[in-house]
Amino acid sequence: EVQLVESGGNLVQPGGFLILSCATSGFIFSKYWMSWVRQAPGKGLEWVANINPDGSTKYYVDSVKGRFTISRDNAKNSLRLEMSNLTDEDTAVYYCLNDMDFWGQGTLVTVSS
């Protein structure tokens, strides 16, 4: 059974830094593109970033370029999102996805003073 478990969400001040993690199991992690998608309260879905199987190719939505970094550890079957210079517009539930198929349960990031 495919499982994706996000962690690291928290309340952080504007301009702050946060790292999200996604622990995975039930599939061959090293063979899949992985993505982060977020959903602001009461809003729709927004794709944030993705990374190819070997970690050599990464794409980001324009609004997070230069602030967020996606990475992966294929030995530990884990995905990571480093977020810096956070603003209130980054407040959302962040989901980890396997190849745009399976979704984790999400982790809440709240940016507020």
Place this chain on the structure above:
Amino acid sequence: QSVLTQPPSVSGTPGQRVTMFCSGSYFNIGSNYVYWYQQVPGTAPKLLIYKNNQRPSGVPDRFSGSKSGTSASLAISGLRSEDETDYYCAAWDDTKKGWVFGGGTKLTVL
């Protein structure tokens, strides 16, 4: 404003067939596969349709997807009360080099 356009709401009665649409451009829907997701508020989205018209195992055949040109559609036949929730379309966009979503359609079962 979302890159893919979905109607904010659609409705139908139990047993009816409803179709919801997702409109994009050559650079996303016109050139790439379309995915559809179902999201019950407060829970994670669930994949309903992938690669335009493929159903993951466990998704009832009441759900079907299609694509024509720069538009895609999700049809639900034999509408049930539990289908009343939110639906999103998504596709890769070649110019943005990223995935784009529709704004979502809320299905109401009258």
